[in-house]
Amino acid sequence: MPTIKSSYLGNLRTESEHLQSGTKILTDAPVDNNGKGEAFSPTDLVASALGSCMVTIMGIIAARENISLEGLNWEVTKIMQANPRKIEEIKVDFTWEVPVNNSVFIQKLKNAAKTCPVALSLDPAIKQTLNFNF
Known part of the structure; x- marks a missing residue:
């Protein structure tokens, strides 16, 4: 289906x-x-999917440990290359206003982000730059 x-x-x-x-x-x-830029482009959706997937997997880890990720936000920057036109790099900047003071848990979140299904599915030629501001 x-x-x-x-x-x-x-x-x-x-x-x-x-x-x-x-x-x-x-x-x-x-x-x-050649477009109007009035909505997400298909490559915007790819970049957005990466950030959303990372946070979804981080959320699964947090739920298992009964820890709230409230206040976690992220911004995604997509960098295009020409000839051929394709995504060259996706930057994801995470900010957590009130992070948990637990270095083991924080490392689990970072590992979860790096191994989410979208991150693992993207061509290795697409650079994934992650900044964890917490």
Whole structure:
């Protein structure tokens, strides 16, 4: 059974629906690639997926240890390369306002982030730069 159903809407825009939940995502080509930049680009979604996957796996680790990750935020920076046009690097900067004072747990979170399914699925040529500000 399919997971996602998508359609081309014209003008370099797509719509994808997550079939289980009905949630929809629009994509638009970025301004620097003939688009309007009015929505996530497909490569933006790849970069966003990396950060979200990392935090999801960190959340699983935290739940196992009954520790809250409240206040954890992250910013993602995607760097594109030309010829061929592709993602060169994804930077993820994590900030935790009130981190737990437990170095073993913090190391578990960092290891979890680095081994999330998206991180392991990306081509090794895509540099993953992680900054843990906690």
